Amino acid sequence: MVDVDQPSYSGVFSLLTSHTPPAVETPRSPREIFTAISGLIVGMFVAVLSGTVVSTSLPVIISDLGGTQSQYTWVITASLLATAISTPIWGKLADLVDRKILVQLSLVLFTVGTVIAGFSTDTNMLIAVRVVQGIGVGGLMSLVMIAVALIISPRERGKYMGVVGGIMALATIGGPLLGGFITDALGWRANFFVGVPFAILALILLQFTLHLPKPQKAKVTIDYLGIVLLAVGVSTLLIWVSMGGNQFDWDSATSLTLAVSAGIAIAAFITVEFFVKEPIVPMSLFRNRTFTLSVLASIAIGVSMFATSVFLAQYFQLARGATPTESGLMTIPMIIGQMGASIIIGQLVSRFGKWKSWMLLGSVLATVGVSMMATLRYDTPFALVAVYMFILGAGLGMVMQNLTLIVQNDTPPQQLGVASSGVNFFRTIAGTIGVTVMGSVLATSVGSYVADGLKGFVPTTPVEISALKDLGSGDVPRVSELPDSIRTIVESAYGHGIADAFLIAIPLAVLSILAIAFIKNKPLSTKTAAEHMREAEEAAIEVAEAEVGAAMNATGSIRVVDGASASPAPRLVAVLERDEKERDEEEGR
Secondary structure (H helix, E strand, C coil): CCCCCCHHHHHHHHHHHHCCCCCCCCCCCHHHHHHHHHHHHHHHHHHHHHHHHHHCCHHHHHHHCCCEHHHHHHHHHHHHHHHHHHHHHHHHHHCCCCHHHHHHHHHHHHHHHHHHHCCCCCHHHHHHHHHHHHHHHHHHHHHHHHHHHHHCCHHHHHHHHHHHHHHHHHHHHHHHHHHHHHHHHCCHHHHHHCCHHHHHHHHHHHHHHCCCCCCCCCCCCCCHHHHHHHHHHHHHHHHHHHHECCCECCCCHHHHHHHHHHHHHHHHHHHHHHHCCCCCCCHHHHHCHHHHHHHHHHHHHHHHHHHHHHHHHHHHHHHCCCCHHHHHHHCHHHHHHHHHHHHHHHHHHHHHCCCHHHHHHHHHHHHHHHHHHCCCCCCCCHHHHHHHHHHHHHHHHHHHHHHHHHHHHCCCHHHHHHHHHHHHHHHHHHHHHHHHHHHHHHHHHHHHHHHHHCCCCCCCCHHHHHHHHHHHCCECCCHHHCCHHHHHHHHHHHHHHHHHHHCCHHHHHHHHHHHHHCCCCCCCCCCCHHHHHHHHHHHHHHHHHHHHHHHHHHHCCCCCCCHHHCCCCHHHHHHHHHHHHHHHHHHHC
């Protein structure tokens, strides 16, 4: 008897003897799928509702807490920064540990942060609590999409996500209206407690209805150094762009120190990601053209999306003198455009399997909408503003969900978590930096326009003198309480300043058109991520059987080694990669 001593055969034989063929799963009916994702839908509803309920009251909150325009921006960016940093961490954990527990944990963190925010005593406390809230949002936004990918195939996902989009539309449209009404009737603090009952319901539904396949058992390794470097780099960058030209000069030693520190930290983070065992953002993902171009497109979409959500409330309340309730009503055209396009295009993508033409159209509409926003003034007819918002919203609705969809469709199941969260990560990072820069531009522009408008103005009443002192403090003004002689100047300054801020988003929107144009038009798969994982395992066993059989025919016997010391053969991995490539080419044809 000849003893075969080749590691590759021992590895595949170990694979054969330690795995049993996975059971074939019965396809789920639409009703079963909706039941399975019901908790996810309610969880997303809580996240969207809690954000939109507060959005219209934020100018009132900052004014009541004595915050400045810079602090107004940081209330937004603190949450976005925490979301951005935590998103890839949640995504990486989703590839390693129980996803259901992660979804529940993120929902609990979000709810706790939201409730504490309702008891904020000053703007700094609100900013700190928004960090906790943002960590929870990072988990919800990435984990929900990962869970859906495991349950529903890319081809069918648009149809179900269209329904989810309808539920989100209810939260998005109803949130500002509800928030404005609550603010006017009960005060802004009550807004933070509206989502608590829904959060409890979501946790119950998740426990009893959500059943996801377990990740393959692996030792969980956290890239702590990468987390620290990412947090330091992005935070320092945001501090630099938000305070530069205001708290310190751009060419000062402080500015130079912050810029260099941010650059070093980000460069160190990228370097670390090449060498750690479980990187937060695997650099290998950028070898995938679909992922890289989707990231570029998501950068532009993120800036447009976050900018409109942040600055529209300010535009309506500070440039047009609307109440929080009226501000919520005025944003309806934007929401109808975004959610309507998301639902309708989602249905069409599922029915016909075509996505690229819709995404190209959406990116063009988003560019047109952002350009129109850059022409806003305090006295622009509302009918025109409504058209601008609808066009921008429709463009965002066509692109946002589909960016994640096409990345998931072109990513191996083993990297589903990091790839899905990667797109959200870069979109959030871009949105955070974009909103910070735009907020800085807005603050500078408003100050300049107000100063120009008040040249030669001589106050004649105590009310006017008091109003000028309040404007000089830098705090966000209560426009409705200003005397008419000053109010028009302030409204005009905010209208023009917000338009100037939107100019920054135009070249980025053009970049999204180019990026989407070059994404490979790969057909949507009809199989879920879980099914792809089972197929990969079955293929591995078949190849292992073939190699073991060939070895036995050639030698007459084979030596069995301990399964713990066996490792899959490199040739096995190559065969699987070749089979996957061949399937992709067949689908492309």
